[in-house]
Amino acid sequence: MKTTMKxxxxxxxxxxxxxxxxxxxxxxxxxxxxxGGAYSASQQAAYHDPYxxxxxxxxxxxxxxxxxxxxxxxxxxxxxxxxDVVDVVAADAIRLCDEGLAMEIDAxxxxxxxxxxxxxxADFGDLLVSDCFIPQIVYSTTVGYRTDLVGDTPPTxxxxxxxxxxxxxxxxxxxxxVVNLEWALLCDGVPKDEIYDMLATDxxxxxxxxxxxxxxxxxxxxSAGADTPQLLADGEVVMGSTYNGRLFSLIEEKKQPVAMLWxxxxxxxxxxxxxxxxxxxxxxRALDYIMFATDTQRLADQxxxxxxxxxxxxxxxxxxxxxxxxxxMAPHMPTDPNNAKNTFLYNYEWWADxxxxxxxxxxxxxxx
Amino acid sequence: MSELVMAADGRPLKASLNRALRRQKLRALALIAPLLIFxxxxxxxxIADMLFRSVENEIVGDTLPRTTQALKTWDxxxxxxxxxEVFDALYTDMALAVEYKSHTRLGSRLNYEKTGxxxxxxxxxxxxxxxxxxxxxxxxxxxxxxxxxxxQWERWMSDAEIRANLPVTTDAYDGWAxxxxxxxxxxxxxEQPWNFVYAALYxxxxxxxxxxxxxxxxxxxxxxxxxxxxxxxxxxxxPDVWRTIKTYAPKYTNGYFLNSVDLMKGAEGIEQRPDNEKxxxxxxxxxxxxxxxxMGMCVLLGYPIAWLLANLKDRTANLLMILVxxxxxxxxxxxxxxWKVLLxxxxxxxxxxxxxxxxxxxxxxxxxxxxxxxxxxxxHILLPFMILPLYSVxxxxxxxxxxxxxxxxxxxxxAFWRVYFPQSVPGIGAGCILVFILAIGYYITPELxxxxxxxxxxxxxxxxxxxxxxxxxxxxxxxILLVIVMALYWAYDKIVGIDNVKxxx
Numbered sequence: 001m002k003t004t005m006k007x008x009x010x011x012x013x014x015x016x017x018x019x020x021x022x023x024x025x026x027x028x029x030x031x032x033x034x035x036g037g038a039y040s041a042s043q044q045a046a047y048h049d050p051y052x053x054x055x056x057x058x059x060x061x062x063x064x065x066x067x068x069x070x071x072x073x074x075x076x077x078x079x080x081x082x083x084d085v086v087d088v089v090a091a092d093a094i095r096l097c098d099e100g101l102a103m104e105i106d107a108x109x110x111x112x113x114x115x116x117x118x119x120x121x122a123d124f125g126d127l128l129v130s131d132c133f134i135p136q137i138v139y140s141t142t143v144g145y146r147t148d149l150v151g152d153t154p155p156t157x158x159x160x161x162x163x164x165x166x167x168x169x170x171x172x173x174x175x176x177x178v179v180n181l182e183w184a185l186l187c188d189g190v191p192k193d194e195i196y197d198m199l200a201t202d203x204x205x206x207x208x209x210x211x212x213x214x215x216x217x218x219x220x221x222x223s224a225g226a227d228t229p230q231l232l233a234d235g236e237v238v239m240g241s242t243y244n245g246r247l248f249s250l251i252e253e254k255k256q257p258v259a260m261l262w263x264x265x266x267x268x269x270x271x272x273x274x275x276x277x278x279x280x281x282x283x284x285r286a287l288d289y290i291m292f293a294t295d296t297q298r299l300a301d302q303x304x305x306x307x308x309x310x311x312x313x314x315x316x317x318x319x320x321x322x323x324x325x326x327x328x329m330a331p332h333m334p335t336d337p338n339n340a341k342n343t344f345l346y347n348y349e350w351w352a353d354x355x356x357x358x359x360x361x362x363x364x365x366x367x368x
Numbered sequence: 369m370s371e372l373v374m375a376a377d378g379r380p381l382k383a384s385l386n387r388a389l390r391r392q393k394l395r396a397l398a399l400i401a402p403l404l405i406f407x408x409x410x411x412x413x414x415i416a417d418m419l420f421r422s423v424e425n426e427i428v429g430d431t432l433p434r435t436t437q438a439l440k441t442w443d444x445x446x447x448x449x450x451x452x453e454v455f456d457a458l459y460t461d462m463a464l465a466v467e468y469k470s471h472t473r474l475g476s477r478l479n480y481e482k483t484g485x486x487x488x489x490x491x492x493x494x495x496x497x498x499x500x501x502x503x504x505x506x507x508x509x510x511x512x513x514x515x516x517x518x519x520q521w522e523r524w525m526s527d528a529e530i531r532a533n534l535p536v537t538t539d540a541y542d543g544w545a546x547x548x549x550x551x552x553x554x555x556x557x558x559e560q561p562w563n564f565v566y567a568a569l570y571x572x573x574x575x576x577x578x579x580x581x582x583x584x585x586x587x588x589x590x591x592x593x594x595x596x597x598x599x600x601x602x603x604x605x606x607p608d609v610w611r612t613i614k615t616y617a618p619k620y621t622n623g624y625f626l627n628s629v630d631l632m633k634g635a636e637g638i639e640q641r642p643d644n645e646k647x648x649x650x651x652x653x654x655x656x657x658x659x660x661x662x663m664g665m666c667v668l669l670g671y672p673i674a675w676l677l678a679n680l681k682d683r684t685a686n687l688l689m690i691l692v693x694x695x696x697x698x699x700x701x702x703x704x705x706x707w708k709v710l711l712x713x714x715x716x717x718x719x720x721x722x723x724x725x726x727x728x729x730x731x732x733x734x735x736x737x738x739x740x741x742x743x744x745x746x747x748h749i750l751l752p753f754m755i756l757p758l759y760s761v762x763x764x765x766x767x768x769x770x771x772x773x774x775x776x777x778x779x780x781x782x783a784f785w786r787v788y789f790p791q792s793v794p795g796i797g798a799g800c801i802l803v804f805i806l807a808i809g810y811y812i813t814p815e816l817x818x819x820x821x822x823x824x825x826x827x828x829x830x831x832x833x834x835x836x837x838x839x840x841x842x843x844x845x846x847x848i849l850l851v852i853v854m855a856l857y858w859a860y861d862k863i864v865g866i867d868n869v870k871x872x873x
Contacts, residue, residue, distance in 0.1 A: 070835075220737050354483055355836070356479065360645050364647045367647060
């Protein structure tokens, strides 16, 4: 009899508990959305674990960043936003901000000051590319090549991509206009600061596509971040573009015969947004998390686990050694002065306007 | 004359029977109601809602109601931007839209039609509250302090006569008051109206309306709103921008559908898109042709296997069946990636061919990142959907028919073609429909192995849903795809007959 009572009481409790869960969020729980894989693991170690230890808030990971824009819109239309903090690239943050799906952040009052006493707005500087965007890392799209397939003259600049005589063989490039069009114009002799003005004109676009035409038959177009590393490892391509962190892991962790170029690397940003439509309580918790996870030390900590540069100026001196490989990480950061000699900053404003138009033209060009 | 037959309780038998039947029907309906409601709510309604987006276009009129109204008199074939009255209306609309944070959303919407509008709206939204229109407010307030009194404004704006005298002001004030309550949570009676309300009051005054307290406005040097918009972005003076706004002002649009067949709304009606932007028709045709090829490959490969399965001993057949089903139990991505490893130029198949000597080392076959790759990978993935219905139909064909045909003198081929094959046609039909319909909706596999020429229309739909957020265009493309499928289904029904399709015994 006693056992029955106990059983009933337990099941009642379980039921209530599960109903509280079903209600969306327990008082002390938040859902953080990111990209998964090694990147999420670095965030778990650098941000989530210390935050959970500090506050007792339980963090649930969701690996939906690739579809974040569409899912957030759907959640918003349904009036049931289940995410608290979302990791997106800057271009998506701009779109989400435009669509009213991400809340605006005031950097100086809602983000931590830098360790060196600088205000957040100065510490992040130009990287605050949207009112809703809280930068986290700087990554770059750059080119890796097979050291055993390029002969005695390894490439030193980006235009090796277009030089099929010196470097015969396939290349892999991303299956979207971003980055490719800029590199094409750069290698067609257009000065760096005129590229976006040029690309805004019909002639400039035609010029860029004409340059890409020269390697169209030698190119494998990738759409998943893991493609180029796999193609390089299999010797399927002689060189290809991908994110610098992927190349770091291919070269330093997997020890493949691959080297990378830092020339004309295209800087891009990844960071957080907080969705609109959260209850005040959840919003406050999300803001508290953001305040913690984007302070100087935390951003520097992430670089121990993955080769992406911290978005704060004040974090750069704190970047140390890789947590398991034990190598100095600073020389592998895209922002390291030795690597950042010739860089390219993605023009967000321009791409926000031209993305749809250029994408249509790019797809039409691909299918010709 | 037929006499009315009565039931035992004295009522007419017919009515009594009807009652009983009706009750039965209701009970049957109640039994299926949960499923019916579930399907309606979770399947039919979302699809209808999604399809409706292909024509829905309320955002322009909702965000810029005054501007679209003012644009009605503007001639879109003019080669200059509309006059000051449209910009005055835009000033009010924009100031309000910024508070609702809807201006950037409208900017993104119009940017699908004309590149550059997104940043125009974003930039103008930031600056519109700082437009230099203080002169209006200052003049009115200097003439009489009552004009700065929030309570006085509220009293004026609830007086029917004053409202009738000041149509523009009333409209601006109402919009402002509504915004204050909805977006800011403030009370209009406690807030001094914003600059654009005074600008509206000035317009009324210039038009000769009787003001609540007379003010001499002739001394005011009017501020050019259009110049201030142009200072933010000179594209505001581009008539093309205004043409776009005017074209997409109505609540419903066929623009998405035109776009999805490579047409567009030009200055003089519907015109072709420039050649370097045409993609969708090519993709639709390619999707159809490749899906049909995949279907054909599935029949060619699946038929012998199904025949083998149906004619082997049960033990062996079961073992083979597991091999057929095995791919079903493996993740789609894993299968697709496996094909990459097999088919790429440094892959297993090419290595083998080079080793045998069939292919030269410097001339390896291009088997992936093109249409071949898509067809191979998708045929493999969809093959079970062909084999299973074929197998279950073949299982029901008695082997004695073939023996009878042969004993009557038919050759092997005649026996197969005249006796066996016609009986297996329902299975082919069912398999073909399944494979074809699944194939035209596939996008992950073509994206990964299709390269440039092996992608489907569904890849573009996925892009517009998840990346560009152009759900209207995605809905239009989806609707067209749905209509094509239904047309093909209808044609199939006419030619073969849908009763002739069997998924099993």
